[in-house]
């Protein structure tokens with residue numbers, strides 16, 4: 001039981017070292033900020049989006065032209081919630 005625990009600790013620390021190196025190289029390619037929610041239909045929209053709008057210095061992404069037009073017409077209605 002004790003030996004498996006030691007092996008686990010070793011594996012974890014090695015894995016951590018390896019992971020920290022790996023994440024540093026991947027940071028530039030994978031970003032959480034690259035996915036935004038379409039405020040109209042709540043769909044996930046990936047950057048760069050073809051349809052986007054800026055309202056009150058905040059950028060919003062849309063899945064389609066229809067969603068963008070709806071938002072532009074009455075942005076407050078969709079941001080209240």
Ligand SMILES: [Zn+2]
Pocket residue numbers: 038040041042043062063064067
């Ligand atoms: Zn949409």
